[in-house]
Amino acid sequence: xxxxxxxxxxxxxxxxxxxxxxxxxxxxxxxxxxxxxxxxxxxxxxxxxxxxxxxxxxxxxxxxxxxxxxxxxxxxxxxxxxxxxxxxxxxxxxxxxxxxxxxxxxxxxxxxxxxxxxxxxxxxxxxxxxxxxxxxxxxxxxxxxxxxxxxxxxxxxxxxxxxxxxxxxxxxxxxxxxxxxxxxxxxxxxxxxxxxxxxxxxxxxxxxxxxxxxxxxxxxxxxxxxxxxxxxxxxxxxxxxxxxxxxxxxxxxxxxxxxxxxxxxxxxxxxxxxxxxxxxxxxxxxxxxxxxxxxxxxxxxxxxxxxxxxxxxxxxxxxxxxxxxxxxxxxxxxxxxxxxxxxxxxxxxxxxxxxxxxxxxxxxxxxxxxxxxxxxxxxxxxxxxxxxxxxxxxxxxxxxxxxxxxxxxxxxxxxxxxxxxxxxxxxxxxxxxxxxxxxxxxxxxxxxxxxxxxxxxxx
Amino acid sequence: xxxxxxxxxxxxxxxxxxxxxxxxxxxxxxxxxxxxxxxxxxxxxxxxxxxxxxxxxxxxxxxxxxxxxxxxxxxxxxxxxxxxxxxxxxxxxxxxxxxxxxxxxxxxxxxxxxxxxxxxxxxxxxxxxxxxxxxxxxxxxxxxxxxxxxxxxxxxxxxxxxxxxxxxxxxxxxxxxxxxxxxxxxxxxxxxxxxxxxxxxxxxxxxxxxxxxxxxxxxxxxxxxxxxxxxxxxxxxxxxxxxxxxxxxxxxxxxxxxxxxxxxxxxxxxxxxxxxxxxxxxxxxxxxxxxxxxxxxxxxxxxxxxxxxxxxxxxxxxxxxxxxxxxxxxxxxxxxxxxxxxxxxxxxxxxxxxxxxxxxxxxxxxxxxxxxxxxxxxxxxxxxxxxxxxxxxxxxxxxxxxxxxxxxxxxxxxxxxxxxxxxxxxxxxxxxxxxxxxxxxxxxxxxxxxxxxxxxxxx
Numbered sequence: 031x032x033x034x035x036x037x038x039x040x041x042x043x044x045x046x047x048x049x050x051x052x053x054x055x056x057x058x059x060x061x062x063x064x065x066x067x068x069x070x071x072x073x074x075x076x077x078x079x080x081x082x083x084x085x086x087x088x089x090x091x092x093x094x095x096x097x098x099x100x101x102x103x104x105x106x107x108x109x110x111x112x113x114x115x116x117x118x119x120x121x122x123x124x125x126x127x128x129x130x131x132x133x134x135x136x137x138x139x140x141x142x143x144x145x146x147x148x149x150x151x152x153x154x155x156x157x158x159x160x161x162x163x164x165x166x167x168x169x170x171x172x173x174x175x176x177x178x179x180x181x182x183x184x185x186x187x188x189x190x191x192x193x194x195x196x197x198x199x200x201x202x203x204x205x206x207x208x209x210x211x212x213x214x215x216x217x218x219x220x221x222x223x224x225x226x227x228x229x230x231x232x233x234x235x236x237x238x239x240x241x242x243x244x245x246x247x248x249x250x251x252x253x254x255x256x257x258x259x260x261x262x263x264x265x266x267x268x269x270x271x272x273x274x275x276x277x278x279x280x281x282x283x284x285x286x287x288x289x290x291x292x293x294x295x296x297x298x299x300x301x302x303x304x305x306x307x308x309x310x311x312x313x314x315x316x317x318x319x320x321x322x323x324x325x326x327x328x329x330x331x332x333x334x335x336x337x338x339x340x341x342x343x344x345x346x347x348x349x350x351x352x353x354x355x356x357x358x359x360x361x362x363x364x365x366x367x368x369x370x371x372x373x374x375x376x377x378x379x380x381x382x383x384x385x386x387x388x389x390x391x392x393x394x395x396x397x398x399x400x401x402x403x404x405x406x407x408x409x410x411x412x413x414x415x416x417x418x419x420x421x422x423x424x425x426x427x428x429x430x431x432x433x434x435x436x437x438x439x440x441x442x443x444x445x446x447x448x449x450x451x452x453x454x455x456x457x458x459x460x461x462x463x464x465x466x467x468x469x470x471x472x473x474x475x476x477x478x479x480x481x482x483x484x485x486x487x488x489x
Numbered sequence: 490x491x492x493x494x495x496x497x498x499x500x501x502x503x504x505x506x507x508x509x510x511x512x513x514x515x516x517x518x519x520x521x522x523x524x525x526x527x528x529x530x531x532x533x534x535x536x537x538x539x540x541x542x543x544x545x546x547x548x549x550x551x552x553x554x555x556x557x558x559x560x561x562x563x564x565x566x567x568x569x570x571x572x573x574x575x576x577x578x579x580x581x582x583x584x585x586x587x588x589x590x591x592x593x594x595x596x597x598x599x600x601x602x603x604x605x606x607x608x609x610x611x612x613x614x615x616x617x618x619x620x621x622x623x624x625x626x627x628x629x630x631x632x633x634x635x636x637x638x639x640x641x642x643x644x645x646x647x648x649x650x651x652x653x654x655x656x657x658x659x660x661x662x663x664x665x666x667x668x669x670x671x672x673x674x675x676x677x678x679x680x681x682x683x684x685x686x687x688x689x690x691x692x693x694x695x696x697x698x699x700x701x702x703x704x705x706x707x708x709x710x711x712x713x714x715x716x717x718x719x720x721x722x723x724x725x726x727x728x729x730x731x732x733x734x735x736x737x738x739x740x741x742x743x744x745x746x747x748x749x750x751x752x753x754x755x756x757x758x759x760x761x762x763x764x765x766x767x768x769x770x771x772x773x774x775x776x777x778x779x780x781x782x783x784x785x786x787x788x789x790x791x792x793x794x795x796x797x798x799x800x801x802x803x804x805x806x807x808x809x810x811x812x813x814x815x816x817x818x819x820x821x822x823x824x825x826x827x828x829x830x831x832x833x834x835x836x837x838x839x840x841x842x843x844x845x846x847x848x849x850x851x852x853x854x855x856x857x858x859x860x861x862x863x864x865x866x867x868x869x870x871x872x873x874x875x876x877x878x879x880x881x882x883x884x885x886x887x888x889x890x891x892x893x894x895x896x897x898x899x900x901x902x903x904x905x906x907x908x909x910x911x912x913x914x915x916x917x918x919x920x921x922x923x924x925x926x927x928x929x930x931x932x933x934x935x936x937x938x939x940x941x942x943x944x945x946x947x948x
Contacts, residue, residue, distance in 0.1 A: 032573065041599075043599065045578060049559070050552050076530075076615055076647035082554075082558075088885055092887075093888050094892060101521050104649075107618070138647060173580050174581070
């Protein structure tokens with residue numbers, strides 16, 4: 031038993047996180063920045079940070095991940111990182127020639143008090159930023175929030191730095207997809223475009239972190255939102271932010287800066303989540319829902335009815351990022367399943383906890399919720415009160431193996447399976463895929479455990 | 490020799506043998522703004538100490554440093570699995586302002602009470618160095634209270650390179666050395682240093698030594714145990730592998746305990762055999778050791794030879810690029826690849842020193858590109874230019890190779906099968922063969938042309 035060290039006795043831990051269900055802000059910042067076309071994320075800190083982030087993202091996406099670093103030394107840590115960052119900006123534009131550099135801070139540069147805007151001003155004054163090239167930054171100290179807030183802050187920084195309003199409104203709708211997979215971003219855009227809506231989506235990591243094999247190494251792949259699009263986002267008709275934790279700050283900032291009205295929704299996971307998204311798109315853009323989308327919806331409803339007998343009453347433990355966990359919980363409850371242990375690693379606030387409690391209000395038994403918690407506590411809950419299914423990232427597989435419970439991988443990171451970057455779990459089609467995964471896990475387990483007498487062919 | 494822009498300051502870190510006087514400008518801190526493949530001090534310490542399976546490894550810092558190093562390296566243990574859990578003080582903003590010492594003491598106390606480890610390693614991260622927590626003092630206090638060694642690891646990320654992290658780890662290990670009983674240690678005895686049991690490699694090496702009649706007192710740190718480290722000063726010889734991560738410890742043990750050491754490599758037939766012969770030679774007062782060694786080498790080589798010969802036929806004339814952490818590993822890989830009939834067209838390391846590069850220069854054929862601290866652009870440029878069929882590297886290099894449509898072999902943390910020892914050579918050859926000759930590359934546009942032209946030439 032790999033996790034034999036997990037005890038069943040639950041103690042309040044204040045000084046200690048064991049087996050985290052989150053990581054630090056800068057990796058979220060890096061992921062968001064990769065969703066800008068021609069952008070080189072830059073870690074203003076020591077060399078290890080960005081090496082770890084690049085490795086973690088590489089393991090998750092199986093794609094090259096580039097970023098640069100200020101490569102702090104002891105000297106920089108005493109005298110400040112200005113010289114390093116100015117030199118870095120100079121070096122990056124002369125060697126790698128990106129369109130834009132997205133700087134994020136780290137615990138180190140935040141604590142020594144580096145002022146990034148002031149350093150940018152110095153770099154520009156010194157002529158280190160060529161014409162037509164851009165810089166932007168987000169403050170992402172690792173001791174605040176989590177990878178999700180790092181993502182949210184960097185997405186907001188795209189608005190702060192680039193969104194402009196010329197007073198005229200274009201017909202475009204801004205989509206802020208949240209901390210989701212490249213496949214999800216592509217699906218969210220597809221749904222909007224199938225309704226005939228022109229969109230600006232940011233960030234957009236599709237075709238960046240799920241690109242094709244071309245026989246060439248491209249430092250800056252094809253995908254990503256362009257700076258021009260980001261500028262135009264200030265003139266859009268409206269913004270739809272998916273996931274309150276990851277996307278609301280950017281949407282609100284755009285409303286405040288350019289008077290683009292926004293709607294904050296949950297992630298479009300499952301029937302209700304997608305209905306809310308499609309309905310908001312329809313209203314905001316003044317279009318009607320096309321037959322194709324209605325068909326997809328109908329197919330999802332049909333499949334739920336076909337298979338609900340294997341799902342209802344099943345007890346589930348979910349661990350993950352706040353926006354995902356909330357949307358998944360709502361979907362499971364709508365399938366008459368019972369999420370009974372729910373943990374997010376990221377701090378998400380009281381309002382979030384209330385939403386989660388409301389989502390499970392109809393579950394006919396007590397539900398454990400911990401925001402923020404860790405995977406150790408999650409495991410303890412499962413040990414004390416076993417479930418039929420676990421939903422979580424790759425690290426949950428240890429729990430699944432030790433407790434012999436089927437696992438559906440969802441979230442970040444997934445280091446050990448294919449699929450997440452190519453097959454979306456968002457929208458009606460994504461709902462079908464999620465259902466398929468839930469059923470595969472549950473029914474494979476049922477088949478495995480069936481004895482010769484009760485083994486069934488038809489399900 | 491370049492069509493991609495290369496920073497002036499990096500020119501002296503890239504050479505092509507035979508075209509210019511060779512003076513590698515290595516051992517430098519990476520330039521700010523570089524997309525280096527290197528990591529930090531903490532990373533160095535963590536990889537060295539992490540395999541000690543019955544020790545507690547507590548990371549004092551924000552969550553990221555713990556999250557990114559949670560069980561990512563397949564260092565196998567035959568017993569305890571405590572090292573595969575992730576423990577962090579998860580420092581928050583409040584702790585950064587008011588100091589994290591209390592939190593550290595509380596976390597340590599809690600963990601030691603619960604898990605009763607044999608020792609505890611406390612890793613200091615960047616932020617701890619900046620806010621000035623006295624980690625050593627906390628460790629001393631807890632050590633007195635709990636009666637186990639509690640060892641601070643001074644691994645603040647910005648305080649140097651990965652190599653300095655090795656040194657910090659060795660400093661911590663050295664405090665354990667000499668604290669255990671040396672009873673039952675034979676005169677013909679060694680410590681295996683710098684072998685981390687990735688994929689069970691340490692077990693293979695240990696088996697050879699034991700069959701030679703050499704007692705293995707400790708392995709540092711693969712499948713490591715605190716008690717073994719504590720009594721390692723009783724061994725007659727330190728056998729240090731590869732990158733030199735543990736050379737610092739060998740030096741310290743030589744100074745304090747007079748333990749001689751030798752450097753060896755376990756990769757490839759020649760180096761593996763040489764390692765065993767060198768150790769046997771050291772113990773020439775016991776001639777039966779050499780006799781047994783000869784028998785072992787003969788037996789092992791005979792076992793792998795038939796299949797190796799078959800593989801060599803397919804690999805003859807194929808070209809390989811190597812980019813690894815330590816240069817010492819590159820030496821072995823060049824020999825092993827040559828043995829398989831392949832040509833090495835590029836070789837680079839993250840941390841090589843002047844004498845390492847001089848050795849590489851001697852070993853390589855004319856025209857081979859030799860790089861220090863390379864970035865992905867440089868790597869990809871030379872791989873295409875030199876028409877490599879295989880890339881050997883680590884996690885961040887793998888997708889770069891695949892994007893270009895060439896084979897890859899992980900010779901770093903993510904190798905899943907043992908590549909050390911005689912049987913490891915066979916695994917290595919199989920992996921190289923399978924990847925280089927994979928039918929998938931015919932679908933890589935750029936490579937397809939190269940493969941086609943090679944066929945033409947062959948005809």
